[in-house]
Amino acid sequence: MTIWRVVLSILFPPLAVFDKGCGSIIIVFLLTLFGWVPGVIAALVILNNPND
Numbered sequence: 001m002t003i004w005r006v007v008l009s010i011l012f013p014p015l016a017v018f019d020k021g022c023g024s025i026i027i028v029f030l031l032t033l034f035g036w037v038p039g040v041i042a043a044l045v046i047l048n049n050p051n052d
């Protein structure tokens with residue numbers, strides 16, 4: 001996880017998980033719609049997952 005990914009997940013969470021798959025994008029997008037903080041948390045958790 002690079003610093004640019006962290007900054008991108010804070011500014012626009014769905015774009016940060018773009019290469020993780022369609023399911024991750026949808027989940028993060030929906031959580032971002034419900035509130036910015038849940039979307040950021042979900043994006044950081046997905047990006048920090050070591051199982052890729």
